[in-house]
Amino acid sequence: MEFLLDGGQEAIRLLVNGDPETYSAIRATVAVSSLSVLASLALGIPLGFGLGYADFPGRRALRTMADTALALPTVVIGLVVYALLSKQGPLGHLGLLFTLPGIAIGLTILGVPIIVSLTATAVEGLDEDFRHTVLTLGANRRQMLLAGLWEARYSMMVAAVLAFGRIVSEVGIAMMVGGNIKWHTRTITTAIALETGKGEFATGIALGIVLLGIALAVNSGIVLLRKRARL
Amino acid sequence: MTTAAYELIDLTHYYGGHPALSLRHLAIRDCGVTGIVGPNGSGKSTLLKILAFLITPTRGRMLFRGKPAPSPAAGRKEATLLLQQTYLLKRSVFENVAYGLKVRGDTAGLEARVREALEMAGLAPDVFIRRQWRELSGGEARRVALASRLALRPRILLLDEPTGNLDKNSSQRIKEAALTVGKGWGTTLVIASHDMNWLETVADVIIPIESA
Numbered sequence: 001m002e003f004l005l006d007g008g009q010e011a012i013r014l015l016v017n018g019d020p021e022t023y024s025a026i027r028a029t030v031a032v033s034s035l036s037v038l039a040s041l042a043l044g045i046p047l048g049f050g051l052g053y054a055d056f057p058g059r060r061a062l063r064t065m066a067d068t069a070l071a072l073p074t075v076v077i078g079l080v081v082y083a084l085l086s087k088q089g090p091l092g093h094l095g096l097l098f099t100l101p102g103i104a105i106g107l108t109i110l111g112v113p114i115i116v117s118l119t120a121t122a123v124e125g126l127d128e129d130f131r132h133t134v135l136t137l138g139a140n141r142r143q144m145l146l147a148g149l150w151e152a153r154y155s156m157m158v159a160a161v162l163a164f165g166r167i168v169s170e171v172g173i174a175m176m177v178g179g180n181i182k183w184h185t186r187t188i189t190t191a192i193a194l195e196t197g198k199g200e201f202a203t204g205i206a207l208g209i210v211l212l213g214i215a216l217a218v219n220s221g222i223v224l225l226r227k228r229a230r231l
Numbered sequence: 232m233t234t235a236a237y238e239l240i241d242l243t244h245y246y247g248g249h250p251a252l253s254l255r256h257l258a259i260r261d262c263g264v265t266g267i268v269g270p271n272g273s274g275k276s277t278l279l280k281i282l283a284f285l286i287t288p289t290r291g292r293m294l295f296r297g298k299p300a301p302s303p304a305a306g307r308k309e310a311t312l313l314l315q316q317t318y319l320l321k322r323s324v325f326e327n328v329a330y331g332l333k334v335r336g337d338t339a340g341l342e343a344r345v346r347e348a349l350e351m352a353g354l355a356p357d358v359f360i361r362r363q364w365r366e367l368s369g370g371e372a373r374r375v376a377l378a379s380r381l382a383l384r385p386r387i388l389l390l391d392e393p394t395g396n397l398d399k400n401s402s403q404r405i406k407e408a409a410l411t412v413g414k415g416w417g418t419t420l421v422i423a424s425h426d427m428n429w430l431e432t433v434a435d436v437i438i439p440i441e442s443a
Contacts, residue, residue: 129318132285136312137331
């Protein structure tokens with residue numbers, strides 16, 4: 001247990017003194033997570049809205065696929081993205097392997113199903129009274145769609161925060177696609193895995209504290225937004 | 232003799248194969264206040280949604296001012312419905328009441344018209360206009376929903392159980408607003424309500440409908 005306490009003290013020292021290696025991992029994590037969440041929102045909201053709103057043949061099957069994709073193993077995503085971005089892969093010429101944008105592609109694949117599924121659920125939750133209310137007030141179809149998006153905004157924010165929470169704590173994709181390169185693609189989670197493997201608990205614990213802090217902020221945000229979404 | 236606002240002939244509407252409304256012939260005058268009464272499940276709400284051009288009847292004919300019913304979008308410019316279930320947008324009271332005017336592109340003197348509609352619904356504008364939807368009681372929300380229809384100054388206003396499940400004060404305010412609209416504005420008012428005592432005092436005509 002002593003090493004944990006020592007690690008905790010060392011963690012505080014590293015964070016307070018602004019240890020460059022620790023903060024490099026924090027910056028990389030925040031950058032890659034933010035980029036992935038934004039890309040997930042850009043792709044996931046229109047897809048989720050269409051899936052929740054429109055009625056077309058195969059909708060139910062697509063909905064099931066989107067829900068199933070929530071459980072995609074991250075190492076499988078990492079493997080597929082690695083294969084796509086490696087020199088022999090179809091996207092190898094882009095030179096994205098072992099870069100932060102490369103990791104972001106993998107993390108976006110992780111985030112999109114969360115946004116799609118929760119957006120579709122939120123839009124499905126807009127009942128007929130909503131539709132009839134905006135129509136009887138004079139809205140056309142486009143205005144009704146926009147009003148529907150705005151009505152579901154808190155639920156979509158919950159989706160974004162949940163996706164951020166899942167993405168920020170991911171390790172498999174970041175390790176495989178990013179390569180855990182110091183000062184470059186090393187994120188909080190890959191750094192924790194590496195430092196713990198080397199017996200450097202202090203750095204691992206320091207980064208773990210940051211990750212827990214982010215998780216706490218994310219969960220507080222979800223509680224607040226869920227409360228608003230229910231009202 | 233004035234042309235009827237609506238004339239429904241051999242009209243039937245089904246929900247998932249179950250008949251919800253069945254009428255041989257029904258005419259609603261293009262002025263004054265018409266009351267619709269009937270037991271639960273007789274199709275009063277379905278009828279009002281058809282009159283509001285929100286749903287298209289499964290079978291039958293509907294004439295609007297003596298002519299075949301216009302497109303739903305055109306019809307909804309003439310008639311607006313206060314639904315039985317209050318639904319407020321997750322926005323402020325101002326945004327809720329202004330929504331209909333904004334989507335119709337009719338925004339001249341917007342705030343003044345929102346304030347006037349709130350006053351008519353018995354809500355002090357200075358107190359309520361900036362409130363969020365979540366800060367309203369059931370009765371206040373109902374009156375905001377009514378104000379959002381009144382702000383449109385519709386030619387035809389349809390009210391579905393406007394005073395259902397409301398306290399005495401809210402009911403009274405809604406009744407007063409309905410009376411102003413029906414008698415003062417020349418708006419054709421159609422009210423479906425269980426409150427027979429009230430309907431008898433405000434309605435020029437009461438039409439009973441029976442279960443499909």
